């Protein structure tokens with residue numbers, strides 16, 4: 001049973017920000033036996049950077065050698081592979097091609113191969129353009145050469161953090177949403193003033209993503225970094241595109257970005273993006289017609305069969321980048337505080353690694369906890385196409401979202417789960433409802449009815465007196 | 468072959484599917500009609516104020532009443548109606564995969580007719596700029612909110628588009644206490660005929676031609692929209708965006724099968740019998756091309772139902788089809804292919820659409836020989852009909868030529 005909150009109760013650890021990193025940290029500390037509270041200002045988990053990414057579980061083949069990022073991506077990936085069965089999480093073992101489209105790019109591949117091997121990704125193979133196209137004939141014949149990276153995989157970017165938090169909650173952690181940290185003071189214990197009341201904690205972990213520096217300031221620290229959001233826009237192509245894109249197609253990266261990726265999603269679509277656009281705004285992640293058109297065109301250059309493919313969805317995410325490339329991890333043992341900041345573009349892969357790291361850092365200033373006797377497995381509802389979906393099983397009630405084949409049973413179940421959706425985005429991320437090619441033409445009204453009174457921003461407006 | 472579930476499976480219970488099913492029953496065929504919604508009627512179910520049925524039933528029905536009339540007629544004809552049945556896949560072996568509340572099943576028949584209709588393009592497929600808040604919906608969605616649940620998605624929407632359906636959008640808003648802040652059309656001309664020139668203004672709704680959305684603002688719900696008109700930006704306060712028109716066939720079943728869809732129509736390619744590239748599979752109604760009226764869909768369904776009935780007793784025709792080709796700015800031609808066959812055609816006419824307002828000479832050539840021509844001003848989203856010459860299926864080359872004139 002989840003522990004009931006009590007006034008005056010002191011948590012062992014308060015985690016600020018329920019992105020993928022915060023969810024993973026909540027799980028790790030709960031597994032260690034800590035009494036955990038996860039504080040989120042949004043109506044749901046994944047309200048920041050973590051709601052929109054490419055969903056690649058990276059190997060770290062192209063990470064800066066010797067970096068903390070490399071170490072934690074590798075650790076995070078390793079743990080994901082170990083726990084995914086017990087949490088019922090998907091893994092689409094696509095592999096990737098780093099594609100060189102001209103001679104200069106092809107020249108860089110050897111260096112990337114060397115770096116990959118140095119980084120411990122030893123199963124990479126250099127391929128000629130012909131070899132790569134023999135394995136994946138849909139690639140444009142302009143392909144000069146490619147580096148095959150078999151270990152790059154695709155996961156479900158929403159179910160994973162949800163599973164981490166659900167396991168934490170099953171171990172007694174408390175998830176407090178709609179609670180923005182306003183100010184923290186430390187006088188032997190932390191007093192955290194939030195929009196949902198005061199929280200007492202022995203230690204804090206700042207996982208506020210795009211607000212990492214702001215939260216450090218609010219905790220009374222001089223932040224060691226400054227967040228400079230970097231936007232990435234995406235186009236999601238129709239499921240019919242998936243048969244042309246069985247693998248992740250990566251470009252040869254530049255200094256600035258990993259570049260435009262064309263890759264499958266766990267949900268059976270094809271993703272094209274992201275862009276890399278610096279901006280000051282930490283909230284607005286707009287999509288822009290011209291950029292989207294360019295992405296659509298780029299996809300067809302890489303895989304000609306994608307020309308004319310209908311667009312299913314658009315989205316944009318903000319990377320919590322900082323003025324430096326690497327992760328910005330700070331420990332303040334005297335104030336019993338850890339900051340996991342600037343987790344720019346690999347946080348989905350490294351989250352579990354970051355959580356292990358945070359626990360280690362915590363052990364340097366605090367007594368160890370007593371781990372729970374039993375660790376519950378979590379039957380995370382599966383949204384991925386590589387596993388059985390609910391519509392394929394008996395007695396699902398009916399199909400509510402026709403494009404994504406989301407059942408009534410799935411929608412009802414998510415609302416009675418330990419971490420139910422707080423807003424429409426949260427419902428979509430938990431079930432895929434409304435995310436398909438019609439984007440709600442057929443099901444949005446039904447969803448408005450089914451979610452009445454359950455979401456922070458209802459789909460339907462209050463019609464009292466309106467009819 | 469194992470026992471078949473029916474002679475014909477009809478997928479989609481809108482006007483075209485029901486008309487086809489009834490016609491097939493009249494011709495003595497066993498028919499199962501599948502629809503994923505809880506009732507028949509298709510898109511007419513939520514069109515509460517549009518009259519349907521005059522041509523097919525000699526009197527008018529509105530919204531759900533038309534669907535009920537279709538249901539009664541289908542029942543009377545002995546159609547095996549199965550609602551709540553979502554067809555998930557057209558399988559290679561000619562069967563269909565279905566999921567229903569109780570579970571998954573496979574159904575088989577000698578012929579399959581797909582009549583899954585059309586829908587409006589959502590915001591994403593239009594690649595519209597801005598935030599992605601709640602409150603950006605299509606006319607069909609708005610009507611579903613009202614007709615099925617008595618809900619409203621907004622009270623002060625900006626309406627986008629000026630096809631015929633936009634009139635429906637305005638009416639639906641006004642009759643339910645929603646007050647559109649403005650109506651915009653990116654083109655220089657309204658797409659629908661006369662009423663749109665004056666109707667919105669009559670209702671006190673500003674109508675801007677040549678105006679497009681450049682930004683949608685709002686963190687959770689729509690708060691404002693910035694439009695560009697004549698190079699000038701203007702921000703309008705509103706709590707929703709109502710996207711009208713830009714219909715596209717709901718052809719997912721074809722798109723995801725090996726048959727694919729026609730690049731022009733975005734629906735399955737069919738011949739003059741309504742038969743697709745797979746000779747066991749047919750299609751009719753708005754899935755062929757977006758968008759036609761309910762009455763049109765009904766008549767088309769009936770004609771193709773009759774063609775399917777006549778197809779029985781023969782080996783499925785699978786002669787190599789001849790594609791019907793065309794010049795820009797023609798958008799689509801249906802039938803998209805022609806097959807050499809002795810059977811009477813279901814389509815007497817080619818249906819064409821153009822992509823933009825254009826003046827010029829349209830002609831049809833069979834093996835390079837001109838057999839039909841017309842000059843004029845051609846408007847987008849309007850039906851253009853060209854008789855199918857009886858010898859057209861014998862031609863090796865069927866081409867619609869267009870020469871622009873000023």
Ligand SMILES: Cc1cc2nc3c(=O)[nH]c(=O)nc-3n(C[C@H](O)[C@H](O)[C@H](O)COP(=O)(O)OP(=O)(O)OC[C@H]3O[C@@H](n4cnc5c(N)ncnc54)[C@H](O)[C@@H]3O)c2cc1C
Pocket residue numbers: 016017018019020021022039040041042045046047048049050051052053054055056057058179180181182207208209210211215231232233274317318319320343344345346347348349350
């Ligand atoms: C375009 C793009 C593509 C990407 N692709 C990949 C990929 O393929 N693979 C991969 O591994 N990674 C990828 N990433 C990176 C990954 O998404 C990020 O590294 C990760 O999401 C960062 O998570 P986070 O938990 O640190 O931050 P966030 O997700 O931003 O979480 C921070 C949370 O803190 C909350 N918060 C902020 N301030 C407060 C406050 N004062 N009080 C309470 N709560 C607060 C926020 O609401 C938010 O929910 C991509 C990122 C982007 C943007």
Ligand SMILES: Cc1cc2nc3c(=O)[nH]c(=O)nc-3n(C[C@H](O)[C@H](O)[C@H](O)COP(=O)(O)OP(=O)(O)OC[C@H]3O[C@@H](n4cnc5c(N)ncnc54)[C@H](O)[C@@H]3O)c2cc1C
Pocket residue numbers: 478479480481482483484501502503504507508509510511514517518552553554555582583584585586587606607610632635717720751752753754758759760761762764765
């Ligand atoms: C907003 C709007 C306003 C309109 N206004 C008018 C008007 O004023 N006057 C007019 O004449 N016409 C109007 N129309 C058009 C009219 O409704 C259509 O012409 C007519 O309904 C088309 O019939 P159909 O049989 O081709 O398809 P639909 O009526 O669209 O029926 C398709 C059916 O197929 C079912 N289906 C789809 N996919 C599957 C699947 N995989 N498995 C099982 N079932 C499936 C659907 O549930 C649906 O019932 C309007 C349409 C819309 C959307």
